[in-house]
Amino acid sequence: MSSSNSNQAMRQWMYARIDPNTNQVSNEFTEGLKGFMAIAKNHVLFAQKQKIFCPCIKCENRKFLDEQTVAGHLYNRGFMANYLVWVAHGENYGVDNHPQYAQENTNTPIDVSIEAQNSYVEMISDAFNDHISSHVSIEEDPNEEAKKFFSLLNASQNPIYDGCREGHSQLSLAARCMTLKTDYNLSEKCMDYIAQMLKDYMPADNTATASYYDTKKLMRSLGLPYKKIDVCQNNCMIFWKNDTDLESCKFCGAARFKSAKPGRKKVPFRQMFYLPIADRLKRLYQSKKTASHMRWHKEHYSTQAGNVMSHPSDGEAWKHFNQLYPDFANESRNVYLGLCTDGFNHFGMSGQNYSLWPVILTPYNLPPDMCMKHEFMFLTILIPGPNHPKRSLDVFLQPLIEELNGLWTDGVESYDVSLKQNFTLRAMLLWTISDFPAYAMLSGWTTHGRLACPYCMDDTEAFWLKHGRKTCWFDCHRRFLPKDHSLRRNKKNFRKNKVVDSDPPTIYSGEALWTDHVMGLPKTADCGGERHPKIAGYGEKHNWHKQMLNVQGKTKDNVKSRLDLADICNRKDLHMTNEGKAPVPLFRLSPESKTCLFNWLKKDVKFSDGYSSNLSSSVDFNGGKLSGMKSHDCHVFMQRFLITEY
Known part of the structure; x- marks a missing residue:
């Protein structure tokens, strides 16, 4: 048995601290910890200093503490990741690989000579010195930017007046006023x-600020700036970098500023907000509450069995990236980011139509209980309305893309307060999170029309409905199933008499997609947003867009669709009746049942404040329908309805 395998087999108790049945510290861990402490107390350093290095998940052998403190840390926190060989605590390091100290498949020392013992002690000393040099960091003074920030924080702790409560300062009051x-x-x-x-x-x-202007000025001294960037009225461009001094759009000619009297400040028609991400990432390392947690993604030890993923760093995408870019992965303080965007109407249901698009970045270095909290979801871009940005989304992303490129190639100087070290902080965008329409805006692949599927691409099996006169994707993806899957041979529940033997389409690598398909395409920002030139082959097939089910005059479940259904399916219970009418679907409520449902929503359904909108206001008895429900209300309604039903 190899050294690593045998050590790992013997150290299972170290990473099984919590008993899943009792949710308490396990007896196995408690007994193992007693044995560990007994070995550590025999180490020469403990004999000299009455202290040992603490290998808990937070101290990581960097702190030299007394026996009781170390035992408490380990009992409450657990061991640092992958600490299978106790080099700093007197373990028989490498003993199962030494021919004089171990037998095959065992980790038990045997009788050896004095010379061999001396040789072994020398080996332990060398290994220990290597361990100390790799774990004990050299403390450094903060860089100038960090010094300025820490000085401001120290000054802000001065009491707002003599005799006030501890923590009540000018800065804390200003922060609460802004909130x-x-x-x-x-x-x-x-x-x-x-x-x-x-x-x-x-x-x-007292030193309290006397006006809102003074409060803003004080808060601005903390850093974390934002930028206002003027935007073309038609989303063609942003007036940024080389275009800062333009008075009108270089694509459509629309005026940049509203007309104003001479001598008055020029007011732009539209502005976007950009909040640089690098400043906020540096703040995460300048705060004692978050600095050490930013290394969690690499230093944690997963105790989950099988393929259970407790954090994105346990996933294949994360591991694959680390294999491709080991220089980035070796620095645990480098940041892995996720980007999310979607539109919403901030006027609510009663207001005018307005599409406002926030772009949010989230650092995934943090542990699961932190990285999804709202304080770590950084609003980076606020795209103004009232119009949907559509293809022009790339126009607004230009400042962020430029900053992310800089963070990837050069990084920024930062200070880690937990290790007291200066380092170069780099960051990368690992993935984006969005719904299917926003996916089209971010990726550049249109998600409507015959070629909507981003996996099938041009190798799609979508077909044209003769009666409905639209593209259909029914039964296009059975080819992704394993070759021996029973559904491939199912002739009834899919297209009639169809057996699928074909292979799935080719899945292109990122490099192949870039070189063969994307690299030659024009950039949206260079073409004036929606004034993107037509690309050969695009738009030749019928396009489609999703409508709400059963909106009068727009439903997809009509007579023509039932005629198409008879052509492609054997499910006769869904075909048109002999009288030329569509069959009543199983999910349609009778008039009596619908009235009962409406009365239930109107009188009986109650939720906590903020859980959802007032669903009773959506009930329309006269029209026999629910109207005005937001997407969140629909989710709540279906969830509560299904729970009540089942």
Whole structure:
């Protein structure tokens, strides 16, 4: 048995700290910890200093502590990842690979000579020195930017007046006032009144800001700036970099500024907001609450059995990237980002049509209980409305793409407060998260029309409905099933009399997609957004877009679709009746049942505040329908309905 395999087999107790049946620290871990501490106390360093290095998941052999503290850390936190050989704690390091100290398939030492023992001690000493040099970091002074930030934080701890409560400072009050304005949408005039009132009611020597302007100025000194960038009225371009001084759009000619009287400040028609991501990533390492957690993705030890994934770093995509770019993966403080975007109407159901698009970045270095919290979801771009950006999304992403390229190639100087080290912080965008329409906007692959499927691409089996006169994708993906799957031979529940023997389409690698399909295409930002030139072959087939089911005049389940159904399926219960009518679907409620459902929603259904909208207001007895429900309300309705039903 090899050294690593035997050590791993013997150390299972170290990473089974919690008993899944009792959710308490297991007896196996407790007994193993006692044995570990007994071995560690025999180490020469403990005899000299009465202290040992702590190998808990947080200290990671970097802290030299007393016996009781180390035992407490290990009992409450567990061991650091992959600590299978106790080099710093007196274990028989490498003993099963030494011909004089071990027998095959065992880790038990045998009697040896004095010379062999001396040789073994020398080997232990060398290994221990190597271990210390690799785990004990050299502390460094913060870089100038970090020093300035820490100095500001220290100064902000000064009490707002003599005798106030601990922690009540000028900065903390300013932060709470800004939160108050944001949460309750207060006007600047109201904030001026609040600031002056607080200053008047506190002792005369207080340092509170006297106006909203002073509060903003103080908060701005913390850094984390944002940029306003003017935007073309038609989403053709942003007035940025070389185009900063233009007065009109270089593609459509639309004016950049509203007409104003001479001498007045020019007001742009539209503006986007950009919040640089590098500054906020550096802040994560300048805070003691988050700095050490940013290394969790690499240092954690997964105790899940089988293929259970507790964090994206356990997945194949993450591991594959680390194999491709080992220099990036070797620095555990480099950041893995995910991007998410979608549109919403911030005026609500009663307001005007308005499509506002936030772009959010999330660092996935953090442990699962942190990385999905809202404070770590960084709003990076706010794309203004009222119009949907459509293909012009790339126009607004230009500042972010430029910054991400810089973070990947060069990085930025940062300071890790947990290790007290300066380092070069790099970041990469690992994936995007979006619905299917937004996927088209981000990827450049149109998700409607005959070639909608991004896996089948031009090798699609979509076909044309003779009666419905639209593209259909029914039964196009059985070829992805294993060759021996029973559904490949099913002739009844799919297209009639069809057996699928074909192989799935070729899945292109990222490099092949880039070189063979994407590299030669024009960039949206260079073409004026929606003024993207038509590419040969695009738009020659019928395109489609999704409508809500059973909207009057727009339903897909009509007489023509039933005629097509008879041509392609053997399911006669779904075909047109002899009288030329469509059969009543199983999910359609009778008038009595519909009235019962509406009464239930109107009178009986109640949810906690903020859980959903008032569903009773969506009930329309006269029209016999539900209207005005948001997507979240639909999810809540279906969830509660299914729970009640089953």
